[in-house]
Amino acid sequence: MFSKFGVTYQPGDIIFCEYEPGNEFYLLQEGRVRVTKIVGDMEKTLDILQPGDIFGEMAILENQPRSATAVAIDKVKVLKFNKENFNLLLQANPQMAVKLLKIFSNRIYDAKRRLMILTLPDVESKVCDVFLMLAENQGISPKTTEPVTFNSTVEEIAHWCGEKENKVKEVLRNFANAGKIQIFEDRIVVKNLYEMYRIVKNKRKKQSNQE
């Protein structure tokens, strides 16, 4: 299998980069791979992949360019596949297909959650819902009334809202002035997540009543 589809990378080598067109996906066999994205003026690590992990799988779905950069941390060996030799892989390694199904399932959930934020009617409720989503990802209940710390920047929050940064900044400033959040250079503390939960819930209710 490796002789046919195998590729080796040295530490620091880019396997593919953000916005690069490409339609292969990869099965990591040896070494670790860092997945990064440039947000604002920082390169953020999204994930560190281990042998057995699959990456770049979105390429089998669509002709969109890569949404993140994959960099070899160690000496890395991968198997590289495309639509054409995909069936070969499935037959040889059905266990990987199950993994792929799980990845897609999670991706659908993530995309739907993101869509829920985007369908809200104003920036304020979008920002609130981003905090709720980030809390869910950390396994924190959205109904907590304890302060919650998010290691997020304005750029990231604006990214999830699908809004311009200055608009999001204004909303965050208003929240800070009202004592709802504290903004630090590298983190944001939400004093009462439950309050945000109620804002979002009311907005959604109003929306569905209108329709």
Add this chain to the structure above:
Amino acid sequence: MPGILRNYKAGSIIYFVGDIGDQIYILKSGAVDLVYHSIETGEEVRETLKNGEFFGVKSALARRPREETAVVVKDSQVLVLTTEEFEKLITKNIKIITNFLRVFSNQLRRVGKLVHSFLDHSSGGDNETELFNIGEYYLKNHKYKQAKYVYETYLKHYPNGSYAAKARDRLEAVMDAMDGKSISYTDISKESPLENNQSEKNQEDKSQGIGTVGGKKTGEKSSSKKVADIDIDTKFYDAVSLFSQEKYEEAYRLFKALHSSSSLNEKAQEYIPKIEFEMGRCLLAMKKYKEAILVFTNLIKRFPKDENLKDALFNIGIAYKKLGDTEKAASFFNKVLKMLPESPIDRRAKKELASLKK
């Protein structure tokens, strides 16, 4: 077939939206509806399952809450599998897997399109511009290996793109930097192997520690800007030390690469006049007098208040002297002497003037 066969009465519920469970179901006979609210419209949607159809798969595989309520419409027989049993079943049947992959990828594509439709109006540049910008980011942060990959990738996909000429320029600078870097490391490591290796390591650690998007993981948050600062500082002195070892060409290449990456980096702007001055000195040492004059003249034009101004004027004088233009050389040495404040260079200018008159 594995699993348990279960009977459900009409009107009963197999699971509610929001429930968490690892079970996967196949409708054997009867009638089951899946009921949920559409994200886009908020309207209730009711989907009727066919006999033999799977349900509850995505939520069980992803270990996420059920997205719909499964309502039994007619008395039904349902085969219930655990996620493990389901996995075993499908690994023996490639057809089921391909089928699910198709269904899931269609769903993902549909949701993805909807997400994009909300983002379009606010998204930044096009893919071509964004790809080029990724290269700029790496260059700015002196990550030459990564920058090289991105510029090459850009040129591969957009050989006639709007940034193609720029990308070629950048690529050349990056290659020079990589040459200079490898030379400087082997050379410097002879002098102080410990220090040099350590600074490399620290950098690597820092870049690994940078936090994550989405808050799924909390990592050490270090400022990449600080890393860039340290980086240009060490690289600048790498180049200076190459110069001191009389490796003028290598030093010049490294300064040149630093120059192109610093012009992109706000924090490194203060280095630009320093780098230009050093580039001039290298050219002078390499006996490329005309080029040296050009670099020093540009420096004086762009940074007329720079601390190295008098030295730059003096060096232009030297370059003209070497070219045999004593008149111009004398005029530059005189400029040095007229300019305040006084500096050690004045004495050397006087000496040079005296030697010209002989």
